[in-house]
Amino acid sequence: MSTPLSNDAAQQSHWRDVYNDLHAHPELSACEYRTAGLVAHELRALGGWEVTERVGGTGVVGVLRGGPGPVVLLRADMDALPVQEDTGLDYASRVPGVMHACGHDVHVAALLAVCARLAGAPTIDGKVLAVFQPAEETGQGARAMLDDGLFERFPTPAICLGQHVAPLPAGVVVSREGTVMAASDSIRVTLFGRGGHASTPHSAVDPLLMAASLTLRFQTLAAREASARPAPVLTTGALHAGTAANIIADDAELLLSLRTFTPASRERMLTAIRRLAEAEAAAADAPKSPDIEEFNSFPLTVNTPDVTGSVLRTIAEAGMPVHRLPHPLTGSEDFSELGTAARCPSVFWHIGGMEHERFSEADLAALAAGQPPAGIPPNHSPRFAPDPASVLPAATAAMHAAATHALATERSPHAASR
Structure with a gap:
């Protein structure tokens, strides 16, 4: 051409x-x-x-x-x-x-x-x-x-x-x-643990483990939670936790990118993200519920x-x-x-x-x-x-x-x- x-x-x-x-x-x-x-x-x-x-x-x-x-x-x-x-x-x-x-x-x-x-x-x-x-x-x-x-x-x-x-x-x-x-939302999930020494993880609540488990669980949402077509897309773009190999951090942060094609699909996905994050924190006996913030939204x-x-x-x-x-x-x-x-x-x-x-x-x-x-x-x-x-x-x-x-x-x- x-x-x-x-x-x-x-x-x-x-x-x-x-x-x-x-x-x-x-x-x-x-x-x-x-x-x-x-x-x-x-x-x-x-x-x-x-x-x-x-x-x-x-x-x-x-x-x-x-x-x-x-x-x-x-x-x-x-x-x-x-x-x-x-x-x-x-x-x-x-x-x-x-x-x-x-x-x-x-x-x-x-x-x-x-x-x-x-x-x-x-x-x-x-x-x-x-x-x-x-x-x-x-x-x-x-x-x-x-x-x-x-x-x-x-x-x-x-x-x-x-x-x-x-x-x-x-x-x-x-x-x-x-x-x-697609419509798009960036989402910040902050998970709270209880920091400690890497040699005694039983005395801490490790937010990095929560974040790793949650990252894997999030990948099931588009397939398991959404009936809409095209299906939504959820990607974990960043995971931040800790400062050294021998320190269990107090908190961990996940940054997510969500893409959806209908308002109903968006609300369903946002609700599911919150539900999974809160359940992961409860399962780990975290000292407090996670903070979940939506930002940089596109129509x-x-x-x-x-x-x-x-x-x-x-x-x-x-x-x-x-x-x-x-x-x-x-x-x-x-x-x-x-x-x-x-x-x-x-x-x-x-x-x-x-x-x-x-x-x-x-x-x-x-x-x-x-x-x-x-x-x-x-x-x-x-x-x-x-x-x-x-x-x-x-x-x-x-x-x-x-x-x-x-x-x-x-x-x-x-x-x-x-």
Whole structure:
């Protein structure tokens, strides 16, 4: 497949340089100060964009006003992850322990390139709201911008559009109508024991044993507790306890990631997690019940059915192969917060970012069956490395096509001028 390319080689080179700069200087959630400054500078340099900084902390909003017509929101998230990069790229992260391991640098550079195309058009019918969002990885960024008056201070959209780079062949788009990504909750379980000397475990209550047993029990929940399909996913991502080999700790902490696809399944899983944790503590004769805290929650990402098909057809007509996912993805996003708050349709898709030669025939067959290709480092891996030469033109073309289509077709009573 040939990736759609802009005719302006100088512009492509510029956005590649912007991407390299973003990748080399990643910033964690809610700390995207340098990134936000770069975005604001680039938007102002384009001309035509009204630029507002510090929306919801480090968010940036650009407004491009055309003639009468709908308001179309285009969103890119900006934050990086606490991951030590291991790609060997010459533009690899210069920040120890921080990396754009989820491709948000692709999203920012591509949206800026779309903004350049829109600003360079003779005219547009309607308005474009370019939202550069902080803190997606913690599930707090969209809510922070909304709480800071996003749709009171700026035009309310008739449609929200977003995309995410994925470990797929460059330019390949995957999405679906309805639920496209899971809801997510991070959960902290703190188990309390009674510390002591490792030589006399009979005089202590060992929270590490409780945590180890509980970790194994948690893995049965999705299979044993959930009748919903797709089934929920529960992963223990971290276990912290103790400071030395000869010390039994006073407490242990588990960090869990829960992914669910219906509100009922979520409540059932949360109830079961609490029940198992309390039962484990009681069985060990722990001095107190565990503390259980939910944080960094994400909503379901839901594509509005009657609009999604039209947007995906438009992206296909722009040159990208489009595949319908047979089932929702287990990853999570806070993008849907925007459409829910605006009470408007929203469409979200994933776009491949890797060189085509990296994929075997078996990989492509897995993709067609809705399975991730084997052997390709996924998002959040220290070796996740999209190919900017192919993904940036494709992601720009996909978002630009969707935006211009929406400007020509969407209407909403909420899209009043401001």
